[in-house]
Amino acid sequence: MRPVSPLLKSTLEYGPLLAFFAVFMLLRDQTVAVAGRQMSGIVFATLVFVPLLVASTLAMWALTRRLSAMQVMTLVLVVVFGGLSVWLNDPRFFKMKPTMIYLLFAALLGISLMLRRNWLGSVLGDAVPLQAQGWRVLTMRLTGLFIALAAANEAVWRTQSDGVWVSFKTFGLPVLMVLFFVANAGLFSRYAAGDSGTGPGRD
Structure with missing residues (x-):
């Protein structure tokens, strides 16, 4: 496994989650229009979080050429359940x-x-x-x-x-x-x- 600086590793691991929190706090009491659909703040934050997690996981793989089974399973479940929340607006x-x-x-x-x-x-x-x-x-x-x-x-x-x-x-x-x-x-x-x-x- 290639070495990755602790700061970069922490950014890739926790950055998407902190972005989710920030977007939610910014829009928690608002409705956001996306492609003609009205979304609550938490659903829009989910829409932001899922691709960020995909990108950060791919970046980690590109840097280390290794992903743990837990990282892969977490990514799959985030895409599935996050995708359902965005698709069904729930x-x-x-x-x-x-x-x-x-x-x-x-x-x-x-x-x-x-x-x-x-x-x-x-x-x-x-x-x-x-x-x-x-x-x-x-x-x-x-x-x-x-x-x-x-x-x-x-x-x-x-x-x-x-x-x-x-x-x-x-x-x-x-x-x-x-x-x-x-x-x-x-x-x-x-x-x-x-x-x-x-x-x-x-x-």
Whole structure:
């Protein structure tokens, strides 16, 4: 994989999402006419977000010649659910997209546990070298996290305003992911590759 500067990598990964948030906040109380169709601010923001994500993903592939399975699956679901929201002028499909992504990831991790395969390690192994047992524990915890995030997304978009959901999607979900990995710092230390890590209770 070709090296990419951290700033460029972060821009490609989070730029489309921040653009979605900015467009929504600018047009949240307005109706936008596109090709003779009236769209709400959130649907128009989705229309902006989908091609930006496609472009950023293609740019990442062009720079690194590599995309993870999660990146590809996320892109496909964004195009499908975002496209449905724009085509049908209904934001509910796009709001369900995070739920579908998290449930898909949880299902894949659950299958990897049943098959005793280290699929998570094949994705994150370069960044987080762990022993086999560490990967298994992390896979179980991530499976639970993804199920919880799917449930949280459903609860927020079904009970809260568009503005609350957009803020939750843009900032809440990424922050929860970061907090999860911070909370598992002990696991990374205990099961670090090359460390026998026999002491109980460190994770």
